[in-house]
Amino acid sequence: MTQTIVVKIGTSSLTQPETGQLALSTIATLAETLSDLRRQNYRAILVSSGAVGVGCARLGLTERPKAIALKQAVAAVGQGRLMRVYDDLFTTLQQPIAQVLLTRSDLVQRSRYLNVYNTFRELLELGVIPVVNENDTVAVEELKFGDNDTLSALVASLVEANWLFLLTDVDRLYSADPRSVPDAQPISLVSNINELAKLQVQTGGQGSQWGTGGMVTKISAARIATAAGVRTVITQGRQPRNIEKILQGESFGTHFEAHPEPTSARKRWIAYGLVPLGKLYLDEGAAIAISTSGKSLLAAGILAVEGEFDTQEAVLLCDKNGHEIARGLVNYTSGELQKICGRRSSEIPTILGYVGAETVVHRDNLVLT
Numbered sequence: 001m002t003q004t005i006v007v008k009i010g011t012s013s014l015t016q017p018e019t020g021q022l023a024l025s026t027i028a029t030l031a032e033t034l035s036d037l038r039r040q041n042y043r044a045i046l047v048s049s050g051a052v053g054v055g056c057a058r059l060g061l062t063e064r065p066k067a068i069a070l071k072q073a074v075a076a077v078g079q080g081r082l083m084r085v086y087d088d089l090f091t092t093l094q095q096p097i098a099q100v101l102l103t104r105s106d107l108v109q110r111s112r113y114l115n116v117y118n119t120f121r122e123l124l125e126l127g128v129i130p131v132v133n134e135n136d137t138v139a140v141e142e143l144k145f146g147d148n149d150t151l152s153a154l155v156a157s158l159v160e161a162n163w164l165f166l167l168t169d170v171d172r173l174y175s176a177d178p179r180s181v182p183d184a185q186p187i188s189l190v191s192n193i194n195e196l197a198k199l200q201v202q203t204g205g206q207g208s209q210w211g212t213g214g215m216v217t218k219i220s221a222a223r224i225a226t227a228a229g230v231r232t233v234i235t236q237g238r239q240p241r242n243i244e245k246i247l248q249g250e251s252f253g254t255h256f257e258a259h260p261e262p263t264s265a266r267k268r269w270i271a272y273g274l275v276p277l278g279k280l281y282l283d284e285g286a287a288i289a290i291s292t293s294g295k296s297l298l299a300a301g302i303l304a305v306e307g308e309f310d311t312q313e314a315v316l317l318c319d320k321n322g323h324e325i326a327r328g329l330v331n332y333t334s335g336e337l338q339k340i341c342g343r344r345s346s347e348i349p350t351i352l353g354y355v356g357a358e359t360v361v362h363r364d365n366l367v368l369t
Ligand SMILES: Nc1ncnc2c1ncn2[C@@H]1O[C@H](COP(=O)(O)OP(=O)(O)O)[C@@H](O)[C@H]1O
Pocket: 009, 010, 011, 012, 013, 167, 168, 169, 170, 172, 173, 174, 175, 176, 177, 178, 179, 201, 202, 203, 204, 205, 206, 207, 208, 209, 210, 211, 212, 213, 214, 215
């Protein structure tokens, strides 16, 4: 069966760290590798960062801008340059590509989410390699993916890819940042992402000079992708040929095994497509009921409500200390929940003056995260 691979390359691999200029040989090898994989009948999507980094190099800026408007302007300069380079290389290799720029709001509305899915499906059917980036120039802060690790995981989940490759400037995940901890231990295989907490993996700060999220965002991307049944690999960006070798079974990088029972497409959209607008703090009984017995959430188990939201909007379900357990769509507004939290279902009609839904979050709309 045709396999789908999503490859994400970060700014740290696409550009020379000293000058910010494009790392042309890396990009050319990446284009050759992906074109070869297409000829071997793989479907491929490239999620490429670099708009801000390339824009800075073009404009002679020596560090990543912090002010939002400047960053958005610089990304507009860099994205065009980046696509020009990709198109020249892939065209030489007779491989058609497409530019797909997304913002988080494209995935929030279910109809738009399905539309994006249909576009990817058509492009892949046509044998095109979509080159994806966040639409940095128009994205507003509240509706940003923020980093392309997350974006690539959401794309891999959307298209139900078999593999997600996160290409970066280290060869794999280590027990701590190898830049600051020289004896950090390499990690080759993560069978279950929750193991990382037990291994006490340190993910350091915000990444390299030009990178955005460091290892933190790669691990949360691996969590999203593996939950969707996508095997995820963190590996060195400077050797794109390793992607082929990994697909042939060689062991480079850190592999995160796909979850054996992937979450359904609709639940993945609830968990990661939507932006949660509030937080419900649950008592111990409710936390156990939803996480181990697959029950719906009732008002009686809610200790407190945070944020402002309407019915059918997404919220985080947390334990009493605020640690996320699940996400779900609510059947009540935040105002209604403030009045009925902690109360038995039979009391709700009297408190609200009308008969509401039986559950606050029905188990069909609840996803453990
Ligand atoms: N546990 C860890 N294992 C490996 N690298 C780590 C770890 N913690 C932090 N890092 C840092 O993450 C950096 C990669 O992230 P980033 O700069 O955002 O790259 P990219 O541009 O590829 O997204 C590495 O250069 C490394 O210094």
